[in-house]
Amino acid sequence: MTLSRRGFLNGAALGTACTFASDMTRLDLLRQSxxxxxxxxxxxxxxxxxxxxxxxxxxxxxxxxxxxxxxxxRAIPTSxxxxxxxxxxxxxAARIQQTTAIVRSLNTKNADHGGGxxxxxxxxIKDPGIExxxxxxxxxxxxxxxxxxxxxxxxxxxxxxxxxxxxSGFLGSRYAPMFLSESMQPExxxxxxxxxxxxxxDRLALRDLLAKKFTQNRHSDSLGxxxxxxxxxxxxxxxxxxxxIEQESAEMRAKYGPTQFGQQCLIARRLVxxxxxxxxxxxxxxxxHGENFETHRELCADLDHSMSVLLDDLxxxxxxxxxxxxxxxEFGRTPGINASLGRDHFAAAWSATLxxxxxxxxxxxxxxDEDGHKVADGEVGAGDLFATILSxxxxxxxxxxxxxxxxxxxxxxxxxxxxDVLI
Amino acid sequence: xxxxxxxxxxxxxxxxxxxxxxSAELPSADLPIEQVIDQLAQQRLxxxxxxxAPQADDANLVRRLMLDVAGRIPTSDEAKQYVANPSAAKRAxxxxxxxxxxxxxxxxxxxxxxxLLPNKPNDGEFRKYLLWAVKENRSWEAMFRDMLVGDEADExxxxxxxxxxxxxxxxxxxxxxxxxxxxxxxxxxxxxxxxPLTPEWKQHHYFGMASFFSRTYVTxxxxxxxxxxxxxxxxxxxxxxxxxxxxxxxEFLTGAVIDEPAVERSAxxxxxxxxxxxxxxxxxxxxPPEKPAFSPREKLVEVxxxxxxxxxxxxxxxxxxxxxFFGRGLVHPxxxxxxxxxxxxxxxxxxxxxxxxxxxxxxxxxxxxIVLSQAxxxxxxxxxxxxxxxxxxxxxxxxxPLTPRQYALALLIARQSPDQWPSLDKPEEWVVRRExxxxxxxxxxxxxxxxxxxxxxxxxxxxxxxxxxxxxxELLRDLKTEIVGYLKSLPxxxxxxxxAYQTICSRPPRDEERAAIDGYFQSHSADRVAAIxxxxxxxxxxxxxxxxx
Numbered sequence: 001m002t003l004s005r006r007g008f009l010n011g012a013a014l015g016t017a018c019t020f021a022s023d024m025t026r027l028d029l030l031r032q033s034x035x036x037x038x039x040x041x042x043x044x045x046x047x048x049x050x051x052x053x054x055x056x057x058x059x060x061x062x063x064x065x066x067x068x069x070x071x072x073x074r075a076i077p078t079s080x081x082x083x084x085x086x087x088x089x090x091x092x093a094a095r096i097q098q099t100t101a102i103v104r105s106l107n108t109k110n111a112d113h114g115g116g117x118x119x120x121x122x123x124x125i126k127d128p129g130i131e132x133x134x135x136x137x138x139x140x141x142x143x144x145x146x147x148x149x150x151x152x153x154x155x156x157x158x159x160x161x162x163x164x165x166x167x168s169g170f171l172g173s174r175y176a177p178m179f180l181s182e183s184m185q186p187e188x189x190x191x192x193x194x195x196x197x198x199x200x201x202d203r204l205a206l207r208d209l210l211a212k213k214f215t216q217n218r219h220s221d222s223l224g225x226x227x228x229x230x231x232x233x234x235x236x237x238x239x240x241x242x243x244x245i246e247q248e249s250a251e252m253r254a255k256y257g258p259t260q261f262g263q264q265c266l267i268a269r270r271l272v273x274x275x276x277x278x279x280x281x282x283x284x285x286x287x288x289h290g291e292n293f294e295t296h297r298e299l300c301a302d303l304d305h306s307m308s309v310l311l312d313d314l315x316x317x318x319x320x321x322x323x324x325x326x327x328x329x330e331f332g333r334t335p336g337i338n339a340s341l342g343r344d345h346f347a348a349a350w351s352a353t354l355x356x357x358x359x360x361x362x363x364x365x366x367x368x369d370e371d372g373h374k375v376a377d378g379e380v381g382a383g384d385l386f387a388t389i390l391s392x393x394x395x396x397x398x399x400x401x402x403x404x405x406x407x408x409x410x411x412x413x414x415x416x417x418x419x420d421v422l423i
Numbered sequence: 424x425x426x427x428x429x430x431x432x433x434x435x436x437x438x439x440x441x442x443x444x445x446s447a448e449l450p451s452a453d454l455p456i457e458q459v460i461d462q463l464a465q466q467r468l469x470x471x472x473x474x475x476a477p478q479a480d481d482a483n484l485v486r487r488l489m490l491d492v493a494g495r496i497p498t499s500d501e502a503k504q505y506v507a508n509p510s511a512a513k514r515a516x517x518x519x520x521x522x523x524x525x526x527x528x529x530x531x532x533x534x535x536x537x538x539l540l541p542n543k544p545n546d547g548e549f550r551k552y553l554l555w556a557v558k559e560n561r562s563w564e565a566m567f568r569d570m571l572v573g574d575e576a577d578e579x580x581x582x583x584x585x586x587x588x589x590x591x592x593x594x595x596x597x598x599x600x601x602x603x604x605x606x607x608x609x610x611x612x613x614x615x616x617x618x619p620l621t622p623e624w625k626q627h628h629y630f631g632m633a634s635f636f637s638r639t640y641v642t643x644x645x646x647x648x649x650x651x652x653x654x655x656x657x658x659x660x661x662x663x664x665x666x667x668x669x670x671x672x673x674e675f676l677t678g679a680v681i682d683e684p685a686v687e688r689s690a691x692x693x694x695x696x697x698x699x700x701x702x703x704x705x706x707x708x709x710x711p712p713e714k715p716a717f718s719p720r721e722k723l724v725e726v727x728x729x730x731x732x733x734x735x736x737x738x739x740x741x742x743x744x745x746x747x748f749f750g751r752g753l754v755h756p757x758x759x760x761x762x763x764x765x766x767x768x769x770x771x772x773x774x775x776x777x778x779x780x781x782x783x784x785x786x787x788x789x790x791x792x793i794v795l796s797q798a799x800x801x802x803x804x805x806x807x808x809x810x811x812x813x814x815x816x817x818x819x820x821x822x823x824p825l826t827p828r829q830y831a832l833a834l835l836i837a838r839q840s841p842d843q844w845p846s847l848d849k850p851e852e853w854v855v856r857r858e859x860x861x862x863x864x865x866x867x868x869x870x871x872x873x874x875x876x877x878x879x880x881x882x883x884x885x886x887x888x889x890x891x892x893x894x895x896x897e898l899l900r901d902l903k904t905e906i907v908g909y910l911k912s913l914p915x916x917x918x919x920x921x922x923a924y925q926t927i928c929s930r931p932p933r934d935e936e937r938a939a940i941d942g943y944f945q946s947h948s949a950d951r952v953a954a955i956x957x958x959x960x961x962x963x964x965x966x967x968x969x970x971x972x
Contacts, residue, residue: 202943
């Protein structure tokens with residue numbers, strides 16, 4: 001035990017110091033191969049690849065080749081018999097059967113960026129008088145540990161997206177995302193150079209010691225969360241290296257490639273491997289009102305590559321069966337092509353994918369009509385998608401939170417999981 | 424209309440009118456508020472055989488009072504002087520001084536702001552209105568009217584309309600927020616679940632309330648306006664429904680219905696009016712629309728305030744003010760004033776409501792009564808070893824997280840060298856300082872979460888205090904005018920410890936705290952300033968700073 005070598009508080013600081021030490025030991029385990037097994041036992045993880053701005057279902061998972069709405073790209077067969085996706089996603093096409101289920105019949109009804117994003121983040125329509133938590137906060141609560149030494153909800157920025165931070169709503173700030181707004185590193189996770197590491201630890205231990213008398217006879221959950229927040233500081237600081245891809249071999253970094261999205265996917269893998277239950281990586285900006293086909297050629301290449309490397313890597317590490325990888329954004333895009341060769345906002349018939357944990361690979365649920373204007377079969381809403389996601393994670397979507405006197409189920413009232421895409 | 428909610432019928436205790444509610448059994452209306460609070464709180468404690476926590480000590484009380492009434496912690500001198508004052512009347516004197524001070528005006532403004540515009544923090548115009556209204560000690564009734572009906576031509580009152588304007592895009596926002604904030608009723612609560620205990624509120628109640636807002640719109644020039652006609656239609660979702668589509672009446676929560684005088688309009692008139700409205704909504708240079716002869720919002724205010732229907736409005740504000748000071752409403756949660764959720768102290772709520780109405784909705788009067796009560800000044804410690812009793816008994820004070828503004832002000836006051844404040848006999852200097860503090864607190868206030876129900880401190884906050892340069896640079900500077908520099912100038916560690924506690928925690932240190940910090944200094948003697956910084960940091964980040972207790 002080196003942490004209390006000056007011994008200023010002797011026994012008093014010991015308990016705290018032990019906590020720090022054990023946290024860091026746990027993180028050190030990352031380097032050992034047994035960590036993947038540990039994660040398996042501990043629980044499920046989610047990586048949400050958020051396609052900010054709204055990706056076109058026609059250029060991704062629900063192509064309409066040869067139709068007036070189809071655009072210039074072909075559809076290609078996938079490893080799942082009878083399932084075709086856009087030729088812009090050749091790497092994913094080779095992995096559909098093994099990893100991925102497609103839902104082609106989303107009708108989420110709101111084609112406004114803000115409103116659509118709220119629906120797809122929380123799985124329900126905004127209600128006055130109540131702030132709903134988003135999927136990340138729900139997963140942080142359901143899959144995380146209260147005293148977790150790692151963050152339990154990390155949300156990564158993109159340089160062009162509208163910086164939607166995410167919200168923990170009525171679940172409270174404990175489940176708010178650690179939001180990476182400006183760089184690949186979370187804010188305030190690194191010690192200032194002007195404070196030595198020892199002083200940093202010592203003052204925290206002094207703080208805890210002085211606080212103890214105050215908290216002892218006062219019964220309050222809010223007070224408890226304050227104590228806990230400070231107790232998590234050192235552990236979270238130790239997780240700094242999780243955000244550092246230099247810790248990975250050159251070979252691994254090369255696999256993910258040089259794009260920001262690819263690098264963030266690699267960080268996401270490092271995070272879930274260390275036990276972070278929910279990571280959101282946003283890729284922007286799919287809002288192709290003009291030049292839809294150029295935009296999608298570029299963005300789909302990045303998505304196709306990063307997503308398939310991520311799925312392969314998770315699989316190689318034995319993490320995929322415990323990690324659910326999702327793709328969707330606030331909505332899809334119109335089948336109709338406008339005068340600027342763009343597609344506009346469209347929420348009436350679009351697609352999402354689920355890969356990995358709890359998912360029946362190769363399943364393709366729902367159908368849109370010939371030209372993609374409407375859902376022809378198996379219409380589902382955001383609530384149903386959320387119920388499916390939670391079910392895949394082994395969480396009961398009908399479980400209720402009590403908000404004051406109101407019972408609020410995890411996924412919207414009446415939502416049903418899509419059984420066909422679940423194992 | 425998106426859904427067809429059913430709402431709890433406000434049941435018997437709500438249906439009783441304010442005055443008739445067993446008023447014969449209520450304590451006399453002439454008694455001081457604090458005495459009635461204590462009498463009725465004590466009755467309930469005795470009935471439950473619970474002994475309340477002892478009264479908080481003076482140092483604790485002055486800090487709590489300052490945070491609750493002035494929105495800030497006391498300076499070192501203010502706290503010391505209060506504790507040293509031998510007068511039996513010192514508490515009432517302090518409360519009266521604070522209620523008359525600019526501190527109260529700022530704080531009351533901030534509290535009303537966060538209650539009324541929670542999703543639009545720091546709206547400059549609205550805050551200006553609130554500041555004006557609080558300065559005038561404007562009655563809650565008048566403020567309600569300012570916000571719902573208002574007067575676009577009155578410079579002072581005009582910005583109050585932001586309350587409706589900022590919600591005018593969505594009928595549900597206007598309706599629900601008004602119902603929640605002014606009447607204590609959350610109409611969305613039975614959207615999907617039937618309440619097992621409460622008779623249901625029928626659809627026509629919900630749509631009746633909606634009809635008061637359905638004609639409201641905002642013009643292109645941001646003027647609040649109402650259409651002269653327009654009805655809310657709804658259909659029952661019940662399978663056995665035979666009525667088909669119905670037209671909602673102007674129906675208040677109490678069941679009171681307002682009739683609209685019939686007006687004959689030709690199709691041409693209607694078309695003309697529609698065109699004027701369309702122009703007003705789309706064009707900057709369109710003339711302001713004419714005020715209709717029948718204004719549903721005006722009628723809502725009228726009915727909500729009249730003696731036979733004012734129980735929702737009056738009880739709600741009493742309950743909300745109580746909740747602010749006790750950390751829990753007499754009816755809890757505060758937006759659930761319905762039958763299945765009876766008040767913890769029904770007579771007390773009735774008495775306070777009667778008092779509120781009788782004294783013209785004077786919020787300051789209720790605040791004064793609350794903070795002078797013994798129920799308010801109990802200790803927040805429950806040291807018996809057993810779990811604390813039902814919080815609805817108010818047997819022990821609740822630990823309340825500070826609002827972002829309170830915390831920001833507390834940090835700015837604690838960081839200051841205690842010899843930098845105006846002397847206590849120069850209140851006029853404090854007026855200037857307080858305004859500076861208020862403005863200076865904006866930055867820090869933006870870092871923290873607004874506490875709500877089940878509030879938790881985010882780990883981001885702990886990381887901010889632990890590792891941000893801003894905290895290091897702004898709160899822990901070695902300057903003579905600030906706490907670290909001041910402590911450094913003191914002759915010995917004992918003096919440093921005394922002054923640090925008095926400045927940051929508004930009280931002298933306890934023996935074990937002296938010993939702990941003295942030990943810290945001894946083991947960190949190589950760099951005295953660094954050690955002082957660390958001690959100040961440990962106190963600034965402590966729970967005593969983060970919460971009102």
